[in-house]
Amino acid sequence: MIDINREIEALDWSRAPKGLYEPIGYTLAAGGKRIRPTLALIASALLGGNEKDVLPAALALEVFHNFTLLHDDVMDKAEVRRGRPTVHVKWDENTAILSGDQMLIEAYKLLSDVPADKLPQVLKWFNEMATGICEGQQYDVDFEHQSQVTIDDYMMMIEKKTSVLLAYALKIGGYIAGASTAQLEALYQYGLHIGLAFQIQDDILDVYGDPKTFGKAIGGDICCNKKTLLLLTALETEDAESKAELLQWLSVTDRNEEKIAAVTALYNRLGVRKACEAVMETHTATALAQLDKLPQNSACEKLRELAEKLINRKS
């Protein structure tokens, strides 16, 4: 299979004006798992497609994903990503806005090399994916200031923010390779449910992860009252006393260590971890079930392994 890291490194960002292109190269050079282009390439291999045909879309997906990170970091005022200063810190905010805009355009430039007969449909799906991400980001922001957020709201938000990009990566890869409608739907649903399971696992690891392997501080979501599946599940308890105690802790903005310990203890008492793991396992099972509808070859096996790896990950 094409070495996606090498293909990304081969993109040339040395052109002028430097203030526009250097931050794009810097952002893409940060690495990452390259999961989205890899999914597009696997979907193509699964359907016996020519990997060169899917490469432009695969690269477009990765550039788009990194564009969202660049602008998200501005909006979140995040100073560090993957151990390096973010673009708006290393350069300035205006540079981050404008080079992010150009990065989004660069994604569409890469996409324009999709085989012409496939381009109209791929462009529409790419746009739907991009729209989903922006809507998900907006809902995420809205939910921070919203007192009532249901578990359904939350699932809708993470579907848009995380899952649709994985789902469309697979669907676009499969489509370019000539997949049938039923196969495209299976690929899409696999991506969607893997994404949901991944995000729920993320929420669980933030509380129950091993500090040695997790990579960031445990309990970060608890400190800032982030409306994760764990918190929303706990808030649905019918145990009035526990709920009152939880609400009490949500109003605490200092004493972080004490707050993390107390909220974790509440989660344990209410069986929140188990409940969330059950939801995660349901989505993993739904994802894996899609694979039965696809050709049983080594690419399909990779998707099976990926599902298991994502779920059993420690960081």
Add this chain to the structure above:
Amino acid sequence: MIDINREIEALDWSRAPKGLYEPIGYTLAAGGKRIRPTLALIASALLGGNEKDVLPAALALEVFHNFTLLHDDVMDKAEVRRGRPTVHVKWDENTAILSGDQMLIEAYKLLSDVPADKLPQVLKWFNEMATGICEGQQYDVDFEHQSQVTIDDYMMMIEKKTSVLLAYALKIGGYIAGASTAQLEALYQYGLHIGLAFQIQDDILDVYGDPKTFGKAIGGDICCNKKTLLLLTALETEDAESKAELLQWLSVTDRNEEKIAAVTALYNRLGVRKACEAVMETHTATALAQLDKLPQNSACEKLRELAEKLINRKS
């Protein structure tokens, strides 16, 4: 011809999440001359095209243009546009960044409805246009901090920042209508040179416009040492005394009224206005000459009138 204002008003921005879509509707409702979609429609009419075929691209060009205004206002910290608070003032900066991103994606959504056989080429040109705008914006920022800017640098910058969007609007409109390669080149060059003439006229009006009709304060560019064609032309003078006096005034950051009067007097003494008007007229003539290569119909006449109107404008 299609009523482009009505088509823009018909775009629906009432969907959720409101925080993402309301600022897009707000930005587009500000009005403006709708010059870019109109150029695309005129080019199509000129070549006998079906205006419904060109409408998606025409709308995409207008939405894209308004996206650039939205993000430019954030970067410039502009508080008012067309008499109304800008998006980052009415909402906040993060809303302006994210809804701007979505607006760029919306432009590509509109573009995806271009007739399928024309889409691959139109998408490539649209991307080149968008890239030109971002590069032009970056050069504009770079030039502010750069001591040496030549007239060539300046012309390259305004070509990217202003002209390519007009040029590609015409070229894309003509292409969808089935124009020949020579006709496409004539349309492109017309748009390019009209854009240059327009921008130079803008620079001249800032100093020599009638305060009653100009709409903004006269001398704004002089106050902030903006590297306009007038200033760059004046700086190229071989009259050492005038140049020294000009450089002296560039270091003055208060006494605006006095500065405007003195720099204008220097411009008058050096014949800067005439020199810039000559450059403008050359570009207008080049633009008008392109029209001889195109069918002589009422649409072509509209382009001729537009050229004359742009150049003789007072605001």
